[in-house]
Amino acid sequence: MTMWIVIWGIIILFSLMAFTWMSVKILYKGIGELKEMFQKLREENGKNWAGNKR
């Protein structure tokens, strides 16, 4: 039983720390990707964005 408690303790601690780290990382890098996505959509979808035909 002790072995299982130690295993679960390590898994919970790892999950909490890794989740925090990965969340900060993907949110930070996601900003650049959002800009890139809008840039691409704006170029391909010019008609809607600036009122010009494609």
Add this chain to the structure above:
Amino acid sequence: MYFNFIDVLIVAFYIVLVFLSGILMKRFVSGIGDYLVADRTMGFNLGLISMMCTEIGMITYVYYAELGYKAGFASLIIAFPPMLVYFFLGRTGFIIKPLLEMKIMTIPEFFSRRFNTGVRFYLGILMAVGGILNFGVFPGVEAKFINTVSGIPEGYVLVTMVVLLTLVLIYTLLGGMVSIILTNYIQYILLSFGMVFITVYGIYIIGWDNIVNTVTAKFGEKGVNPFFPSLIKGEFGIGFLVWQILEWTAILVAWQAISLRLFSSKDSKTGMKIYKWSGLMFLFRGIIPIFWGIMAFAYFTEPVSGLDALPLFIKAIVPSGVMGLIFAGLLAASMSTYASYLLSWSSVVSQDIIGVIIKSITKREISSEKQLMISRFTVAAVMIFIIWWSLFHKIEGYLYFYLQMTGMLFLPGALVSLALGVYWKKARSTGAYLAFTLGTIPPLLYLFLSEEVKNEWASVFGWGGFFLALIGMVAGSYIHGICKRSNNKIKA
């Protein structure tokens, strides 16, 4: 209401921010490609954020916490199958790589290319029924959650849910996947903060030793060892793990909300990378809320209902002032799920049911603008249905199992037909029809059984569905081949 002025302000600010961001995205949508898959422009980090937001709602917290509350640490094992399957698919590209290279928008589309339109139509119906029945319990469970955490009177909770759903509906209708990707980003900030805060603060309030002692005292070894009394007889033993691995493989290749994310990625390499890393994120998605349920079990001296454990626990421990942020995080989790699920299931109805019917009558391809209009109409129809269904349906047994079994109305047939359709040249449409039909038998039986039988036999019904689907595909394909050969002989 349990909220102070600051809490209300935070929640209101969040709702306005998400709504405005969502509707502003309409300018980027001109055709069905922009609407359903954001013109395939989504990068790796946005993909990961969007995948997490879609698959984490208040309901996810509730069903995982229910497991933790009722089964202790042993239920943490449930978080591993999705991680393993995600990693396997992301690493090998099994099924997903050929699908990405085909540049399809919905899974049933694959079936019309590989088999025929009839198979696509049949799967479309099963997917719509299974998916919408699954989605249909969300508003009811979440309305209760909101009622407990916020203190909004029960009579007003449904109105609150309808208002929230309407906001989601408006921005999903207008901006489709582009709106969803942007609002997911905002929602993930709050969602991740909430998940970390509740876990850390919960451990701080209750104490690790107290949690372990309470679980071991009340459950004994069964509360920590998932394979107790043995690997075969344990509640989370080998049968359960086999079912979960098959079910998650099916979910990750055929669950419309997930596959739509996959098809939105800019290339197959990005799609596979998203899957590889989603494995780790899905491990946390299971471990953290299950642990909340375990903490709730240690916190309450008097027993409460498994579904109420988490909202009562959050209400009891989160201090006023922070509650606004946590509540906004919970709303964020749900709104993002609603947005994605509305788009996903309605796309099945519009593309694979209505689209196929119109095409077979008119014998012409439907224009992108008309597809968009039909898709928007079906989003509204799906929303009305799920509100109605959530008012009347009562859940028995583990909520987690109900959700898995409704999904199983199409998942076993879909997985077997996809895998063999991609990798087995002899797979035929009769096999696909039989796989789908036989695969629905165990989940249909499960939905009509008593609660005790449900919990005890869930695993057998689970893997049994996949086994029957496999038999159906192999037998059906051979029968198809034999019939075709004898027809050719007669003609000759």
